[in-house]
Amino acid sequence: MTRSVETTSSEDSELSLPAPKERRRLREAADLTHDEVAAAVGVTAATIRSWESGRTAPRGRKREAYTRFLADLAARPEPAGSSGTGEAEADAEAGSGARAGAAKAPQADPPTDPPAEPPGTPGPPGTAEHPAPVPVPTPVPVALVFADAVEGPADAFDALYVHAARDLARQAYLLTGRRALALEAVEKAFTQAWGRWPEVTADPDPVGWVRTIVYEYALSPWHRFRRAHRHPDQPPAEPADRILLDALLSLPAVHRRTVLLYDGVGLDLPDTAAETEATTPTAGNRLVHAHADLADRIPELADVPPEKQSALLRDLLTALQPAVELDPRPAAAVRGGGERRTRMWTRATLSLTAMIAVSTAYTLMTAPTRYEPPLAPGESVSGVPPLSGPQQLTERSRQLHDKLLADPEAGPARIAPRIE
Template structure:
């Protein structure tokens, strides 16, 4: 009787299996090709519906052990409680934050640049948003390192930056870039860019990256029925432009080919970390300078402000109660005689009084 041997390496939980695959930027189809099984089998293993066993389970456990060894930043470096048997490999040393970040960047950045190119159709913008996403990850590395899916965290930030509507107002991105040289790739990219951003993101995550529907819905911040509706409409729109891509498997293959056709290379992880640290220093100094300016302006205002209350000068007002000026009426006889006398006096002049000097 043939007995099935148990795997020497225990299998991690289903969620950890998926996390290890995504952390290395592997799709379910690529992982299935390595193991020689179908994509549906890998999806069932990661969802927990089936338990890997036999030779396939042995190969799957070995592959997961290999994936977890260099890239898992949260793997504890435990010490053996007893004597170590001869021939047992030494436990790996714990990675420093910089080493863990560099490992995550080395495995995720190349594939992420190609994915963001499918979202934007711009090569320079794809590199830029991926570098910005990893710079934010380095700034918040303790939080990202403890996340159950660091690669998903970075991917979500990169996709948000790539689909930002403010890029259209930047001078360097106002004009379109040269399209792919292959007519088939050019037609597929044109069909992708014609989709609404939410539909395009859902299609790339499901048919390009290989996430399942609940994971796609969670990353796009939508419900599962809404994500399914977006995926259906996106596939129909692409199939209307390219009928040969009505098959989801063919669409998945063509998306991978389009992303791999462009020679897109990400910057080195040390450069990304250095630029991110310099940017942090710049904004920290800018915040300090702004705070000092506000404090100085407040101090100057307090020093120059008056120490007592001065009543304001009341505005001018018209004086009331004065009788109006009356018009002149007819003169009496005495007034006429007086006026005649005064006029005659003005003609001859008044008598002058001479001082007596005696």
């Protein structure tokens, strides 16, 4: 009974989004390009083309933002001159009143005039028949323009933290099964976001910017060597939640991340592939294999057709209740901790730079200014008698020595022999 109610609610949400041809007609009636709509919703232009062609459908917050954006376009009055031009073109192309009536029949709401062309036909934006571009409203939940809604960067960071920190902590817990690691990943990601805040504010999806860092840190293989994160936390109390979490943690890390982004967060397949740095077919294959592995371990998924497994898995992930509290620290504490860490590293860098400068100056002052060749090492010489000092004088040598010292006469006669 519960499953049927959930399916009905999802079908009702599908009805709230216009058909693909109506999405394209609303965009062309407002004279907007795919890039302008993508910038307003926070996705790529290729995703908007895929949504308008019906190949894929928006999910989660992107779906809500896209629905709100199209509702704003539908509520606007048609620009002046577009109605007459559209009727003329429709009559010229139709050639009969029956065809013109068929073209006007889908317009159930009379506030706007009939479209210039049949729905689904590409129009020439930017021509003289079309008026000037209309400013595009930016949905706040997707663009998250916190810098315009608050006074300074600190308030903008706090608003982003309050908006996304708890959800990201829950997602990191589903990826790892560890409370401490999940909270640490969220804090590390927001600390890095505060250090690179200008880049975050310029990003069309700040939550996605932070989410990427949370997932990368949480799934880092180096955590397995940490004693504090070696074992998972206490499993959930409900048996169904325990089975779901165990099955999710048994998947490979890349499959786990793809399933959480697509089924848990609600991203469409191109955005999921972009965030996991894979192609769209690769992301689709990962989802197929992951759903098959989960269906083997979760009885509820085994009884559901493959096309409905994604919706049921999303409901199961949303209803999962962890056995631990996932309350991140206050935004001011995270921001202050990041600033203190930055100041500490700055001081350490300055101190190291000063030590290097002092040691360099001391080396320059004490280094020799000329080349001094090193002393050659001693070598052993063989065949030379050892030095033993002067030899002992003989009697004759001693007499000669005394004579030389006592005789004051100089010259050769000094040592000339005398006849006595």
